[in-house]
Amino acid sequence: MTEQWVTESLYPDWGQRFRVKRELARVRSDFQEIVIFESFSHGRVMVLDGVIQITEADEFVYQEMITHVPLLAHGDAARVLIIGAGDGGVLRHVLQHRGVQRAVMAEIDGEVVRLAREHLADISGDAWNDPRTELLIGDGIDYVRRAADASFDVIIVDSTDPIGVGEVLFTDEFYAGCARVLTPRGLVVNQCGVPFMQADELRETSARRRKFFPHVSAYVAAVPTYVGGFMTLGIAAKVELDELTPAVIRARAEAAGVLGKTGYWSPEVQAAAFQLPPYISKHLRNALLS
Numbered sequence: 001m002t003e004q005w006v007t008e009s010l011y012p013d014w015g016q017r018f019r020v021k022r023e024l025a026r027v028r029s030d031f032q033e034i035v036i037f038e039s040f041s042h043g044r045v046m047v048l049d050g051v052i053q054i055t056e057a058d059e060f061v062y063q064e065m066i067t068h069v070p071l072l073a074h075g076d077a078a079r080v081l082i083i084g085a086g087d088g089g090v091l092r093h094v095l096q097h098r099g100v101q102r103a104v105m106a107e108i109d110g111e112v113v114r115l116a117r118e119h120l121a122d123i124s125g126d127a128w129n130d131p132r133t134e135l136l137i138g139d140g141i142d143y144v145r146r147a148a149d150a151s152f153d154v155i156i157v158d159s160t161d162p163i164g165v166g167e168v169l170f171t172d173e174f175y176a177g178c179a180r181v182l183t184p185r186g187l188v189v190n191q192c193g194v195p196f197m198q199a200d201e202l203r204e205t206s207a208r209r210r211k212f213f214p215h216v217s218a219y220v221a222a223v224p225t226y227v228g229g230f231m232t233l234g235i236a237a238k239v240e241l242d243e244l245t246p247a248v249i250r251a252r253a254e255a256a257g258v259l260g261k262t263g264y265w266s267p268e269v270q271a272a273a274f275q276l277p278p279y280i281s282k283h284l285r286n287a288l289l290s
Contacts, residue, residue: 006037008227009050011197016052016227018045024119029111036119042225044120046087048112054087058224059123062191064265065221065273066233067093070154070189071100072252072270073241077153078102081181083140085158086112088124094156095130098257103132104152110137144177151181157190172208179212179238187237192218194228195280202232202280206287209236217241218284219273221264232280246271 007017018039025036035047043056054062067090071077078101080094086107094103107113113135117128127133136143140157155178178188188209193201202218210216213236220230235241249267253259276284 006035006039006045006047008047008052010052010227014197014227016225018042018052025115027111027115029109031109034109034111034115036115046112046116046120052225054089054120054123055225056120056122059087059089060262061221061223061264062226062231063089063093063123064262065219066090066156066158066189066191068253068258068262068265069219069233069270069273070156070187070235071097072249072256073235073237073244074154074185074187075252076185079152079154079183080104081106081144081147081152081155083143083155083157083159084108085156087116087120088113088127090156090158091133092123092125092127093258095127095132096256096258096261099255101132102134103130104134104136104143106136106138106140106143108137108139113137141171141174141177144174144181147177147181149180150183150186153183153186155182155186155188157188159190172211175209175212175236178236182238185237185239187215187235187241188213189233189235192232192234194226194231195283196230197228199283202234203283203287205234206284209234210288213237215240216284216288217274218276218280219270220276220280221273230277230280232276243274244271 004020005017008015021038023037027034032049038044045055046053080103082105195202215237218232218234223231246267249270
């Protein structure tokens, strides 16, 4: 029998591939091609337009860091807006925080949600059925445009890269909208790519966020299937954020009910994640000085 492989198409000259055990779904939605397959090495994998989005093997790294870090940096988040994240993993981790009273999730592509619920149910767990969940199939930037002022404490943007359907989530209009709907101590976090290969993503989005937020920084997470080394997650807040010690983070995590439930995140990892290697920090520094 001929072996089947899926090769990622993110970069033209370099990439990764997975040996396929079986294909589970291949759908062309109104927005993108969605493929879900079972791999030999990483469990089930979701691919959007040829780019690896999530694997069962290492999804916990990204989900934990894009969720626990901003919620614990805020320290008292009750209302959270999630944009994208149609697999439900971010939603599941947000709902682990006992202080969260409302979690609104806006995903533009309903087919992503449908297929994830069918084939990647372990990633979302029971999040879809939690009474605090409000799932909206629609444009996240349009939702932000229409939302009331000071509606949310934290906004988590789990989008594709700034091309195609995800491009509008990296614009001045979007960040201005985020600043408007966040509470006075609110903050927003979004993925800024792998700076070894996508330095312009961190630099340009940081410069844009700086127009609307007094505090702009970034932290890193090592996600194996986001090839190229560290992934950066950009954070922007309406007030200057204190540099939290592991002891403070631990106390907040214990109060939130998430301590001891993670595979990558820890208080020490969160504190250290903001100490950027020079090859990354220079792009953030240049953005904030421009």
